[in-house]
Amino acid sequence: xxxxxxxxxxxxxQDTVVSVGLDPDPDRIPEFLADHDLPRWAFxxxxxxxxxxxxxxxxPNAAFYEDGDGWRAxxxxxxxxxxxxxxxxxxxxxxxxxNTTRQYAxxxxxxxxxxxxxxxxxxxxDPFLSRADKGVFVLCRTSNPGGxxxxxxxxxxxxxxxxxxxAMADLWNEHGxxxxxxxxxxxDELAEVREQVPSLPFLVPGVGxxxxxxxxxxxxxxxxxxxDETDGPRAGVGVGLVNSSxxxxxxxxxxxxEEEFFGAAGQAxxxxxxxxxxxx
Numbered sequence: 094x095x096x097x098x099x100x101x102x103x104x105x106x107q108d109t110v111v112s113v114g115l116d117p118d119p120d121r122i123p124e125f126l127a128d129h130d131l132p133r134w135a136f137x138x139x140x141x142x143x144x145x146x147x148x149x150x151x152x153p154n155a156a157f158y159e160d161g162d163g164w165r166a167x168x169x170x171x172x173x174x175x176x177x178x179x180x181x182x183x184x185x186x187x188x189x190x191x192n193t194t195r196q197y198a199x200x201x202x203x204x205x206x207x208x209x210x211x212x213x214x215x216x217x218x219d220p221f222l223s224r225a226d227k228g229v230f231v232l233c234r235t236s237n238p239g240g241x242x243x244x245x246x247x248x249x250x251x252x253x254x255x256x257x258x259x260a261m262a263d264l265w266n267e268h269g270x271x272x273x274x275x276x277x278x279x280x281d282e283l284a285e286v287r288e289q290v291p292s293l294p295f296l297v298p299g300v301g302x303x304x305x306x307x308x309x310x311x312x313x314x315x316x317x318x319x320x321d322e323t324d325g326p327r328a329g330v331g332v333g334l335v336n337s338s339x340x341x342x343x344x345x346x347x348x349x350x351e352e353e354f355f356g357a358a359g360q361a362x363x364x365x366x367x368x369x370x371x372x373x
Contacts (some may be wrong), residue, residue, distance in 0.1 A: 095270050096206050096228030097294055098326040100180060101242045101341070104149050105330050109366045110315065110373070112182065112296065113144050114338025115153040115170060123342055125351050133157065134166035138173055139179075139351075140342050142366055143359035145177040147366040150206075152296075155185040171203055180205040180294070182334070186232060188217040195220045201227045208232065208296070211258050215265065225268035228294075233258045233286060236276025236299030255282065256289060263290045272296060274305050277305025277335070287313035294332040300365070307365075311372035324330065337365055 094102075104110055117133040129135040141151065151174045158167040171181045180203040183204040187197040190213060198220035201207055207229025209221050221229045234244055234255040244255040252260075262271050272294040275283050283297070283306075299305030317333030345357025 094326060095226050095268065096180065097269065097272070097332055100149065100228070100294070100334075101327040101330040101332050103178070103180065104332065107146065107149060108370065109147055109149045110311070110331075110333060110335050110369055111148055111362060111366045112150045112152045112334040112336035113140070113148045113341050113362060114336050115140065115151050115342065116157050116338045117166075117342070118157065121346065123351070123354055130209070131162055131166045131169065133163060134169040136342075136353075137166065137170040137220075139355045140358055141170070141174055141177060141179070143355040144362040145179055146206070146363040147359070148179050150180050150182050152182045152184050152334075152336055152338070154338070155183060159304065162200070168203065182206040182208070182228065182230070184208050186210045187221075188213055190217055198224065206230060206272075211261065218265065222265055222268070222271065225270055227270060228272060229270055230267075230272045230274050230296045231258065232260065233264045233273040234275045234279055234282045236278040236305060240276070240279070255336070259286050259290050259293075259308075263293060266293065272333075274298065277307070277310040277314075280306040280309035280313070283309055283313045291317045294334070296334045296336060298336045300335050300337055300369075307335070307368055308372045311312070311369050315373070335365075335369055337361075341365065 115137050122132050122136050126132045126135045139202040152298045163184040174181050180202045186208050194217050201224050208230045211231050246254045274296045275286050277297045277299040294313040294316045297310040300307050341361045344361035345354035348354040
């Protein structure tokens with residue numbers, strides 16, 4: 094099975110589409126972990142313990158691990174998540190040309206899926222797309238306010254840039270391993286992209302601290318089957334992920350004890366799961 098088939102099984106078995114973002118900002122890691130050899134790993138391990146029953150996937154952002162100890166912490170985190178049978182999507186937004194992008198793609202040796210930037214075109218993504226067993230989420234319409242600076246630009250064809258990205262990603266989906274990143278903070282655009290590419294799974298950020306539309310995230314974020322898909326792991330399962338990072342992992346920031354801190358993260362993941370499931 095490829096990544097999205099495995100993800101469909103996880104979604105069905107755990108009844109969840111929650112992606113938990115593992116972004117251990119060193120300035121916000123609790124003091125009681127400060128003396129640990131790898132504080133980010135210790136933090137992530139406790140978050141995973143508290144949330145794995147509610148998580149369809151974990152999404153560490155590479156920006157929080159790009160130093161020696163950080164990469165060690167990330168490797169430990171990925172192994173621990175896999176030990177809980179939860180897939181890992183690395184939010185890296187990588188792409189380049191030639192041997193550089195081939196080197197970036199080696200990250201897929203360690204994780205189950207990755208986010209990529211399509212700005213440099215198909216050849217910059219080939220080393221990722223060719224990994225048929227891995228998931229490749231292409232940035233399409235992002236959740237940040239500045240996303241409109243370029244993504245909303247109208248092309249000579251009359252379509253917007255993000256619509257062209259969606260169309261190209263659909264063409265690139267030769268191995269059934271391509272998804273799109275489309276933010277919940279732009280629900281109208283989310284609906285438009287879903288109508289354009291009904292079968293591509295979406296990673297929908299912005300539902301947590303950014304205040305995105307949870308109902309739209311579920312209604313339009315989950316894929317629908319092609320007409321000829323009647324069996325297999327994805328049959329009857331809307332595949333997609335709705336991500337929350339800070340809203341889960343720092344939900345207990347004002348807690349008085351370690352148990353309360355991580356207990357709050359677990360409760361936040363559970364609440365988001367239940368909230369999203371109301372719309373599934």
